[in-house]
Amino acid sequence: MLSARGVRKRFGELEVLRGIDLEVRCGEVLCVIGPSGSGKSTLLRCFNHLEKIDAGRIAVNGELIGYEPAGSGGATLRERRPKDIQRQRERIGMVFQRFHLFPHRTAVQNVMEGPVAVQGRGRAAAERQARELLHRVGLADRADHYPGQLSGGQQQRVAIARALAMEPTLMLFDEPTSALDPELVGEVLGVMRDLARSGMTMIVVTHEMGFAREVADRVVFMDQGAVVEAGHPDEVFTAPRHERTRAFLATVL
Numbered sequence: 001m002l003s004a005r006g007v008r009k010r011f012g013e014l015e016v017l018r019g020i021d022l023e024v025r026c027g028e029v030l031c032v033i034g035p036s037g038s039g040k041s042t043l044l045r046c047f048n049h050l051e052k053i054d055a056g057r058i059a060v061n062g063e064l065i066g067y068e069p070a071g072s073g074g075a076t077l078r079e080r081r082p083k084d085i086q087r088q089r090e091r092i093g094m095v096f097q098r099f100h101l102f103p104h105r106t107a108v109q110n111v112m113e114g115p116v117a118v119q120g121r122g123r124a125a126a127e128r129q130a131r132e133l134l135h136r137v138g139l140a141d142r143a144d145h146y147p148g149q150l151s152g153g154q155q156q157r158v159a160i161a162r163a164l165a166m167e168p169t170l171m172l173f174d175e176p177t178s179a180l181d182p183e184l185v186g187e188v189l190g191v192m193r194d195l196a197r198s199g200m201t202m203i204v205v206t207h208e209m210g211f212a213r214e215v216a217d218r219v220v221f222m223d224q225g226a227v228v229e230a231g232h233p234d235e236v237f238t239a240p241r242h243e244r245t246r247a248f249l250a251t252v253l
């Protein structure tokens with residue numbers, strides 16, 4: 001589903017991604033953990049074309065996102081046509097720490113916006129699908145509420161429904177519960193757990209170690225722009241091989 005090879009990204013002098021290799025199979029749930037500033041968000045943003053990579057290659061659904069011709073040394077990254085980028089991006093759902101809902105639109109209007117505006121779906125069909133998705137995230141009775149009338153956990157569940165409305169084949173989550181009050185974290189993780197069980201391919205950056213342990217097929221520990229360690233959650237959490245992983249886990253577990 002996703003394959004990254006030698007992905008590099010720098011912001012000026014700062015090398016944020018130093019050659020990332022990563023494979024995610026169809027239906028797999030990958031949790032990415034690591035200290036703040038290690039490049040986790042940047043990596044997700046590269047997967048979704050929100051950042052351009054400097055070198056390496058990323059393929060999603062077998063289609064290249066960034067392409068480094070052999071022997072170019074990363075100097076010439078083949079540009080994707082805007083139309084290709086748009087099409088690829090539509091198939092990748094993204095959920096951020098902040099929900100970014102339109103404040104003057106109801107939950108159902110927020111969810112149907114993408115299908116109507118981007119995919120040109122008819123309003124009636126889009127609304128029907130939006131209500132089904134809101135039902136799926138436990139918000140059938142909040143469909144006509146505005147974001148300001150919803151709790152943070154409810155808003156984040158609307159954001160998940162909104163991402164799903166585009167019928168993505170891959171879902172990226174960047175610390176989706178970090179901005180929530182502790183008592184609201186569980187309802188969002190519950191929706192994500194259901195989504196994982198339904199077979200969705202997911203990459204989840206999270207500090208929720210309990211979730212990672214229970215739901216992830218694989219855990220990746222990143223530090224200073226590199227993948228330090230990757231493996232089954234039981235291995236990474238109970239018998240980490242690297243000192244840096246041990247040190248990080250000691251601070252969060």
Ligand code: ADP
Nearest residue numbers: 011014016034035036037038039040041042043
């Ligand atoms: P994480 O999500 O693991 O906390 P990030 O990917 O957000 O890490 O950031 C990695 C590093 O890149 C940090 O040092 C951050 O300050 C820097 N960084 C991220 N985005 C930018 C940007 N647009 N311009 C400059 N530096 C950035």
Ligand code: MG
Nearest residue numbers: 040041042174
């Ligand atoms: Mg981040």
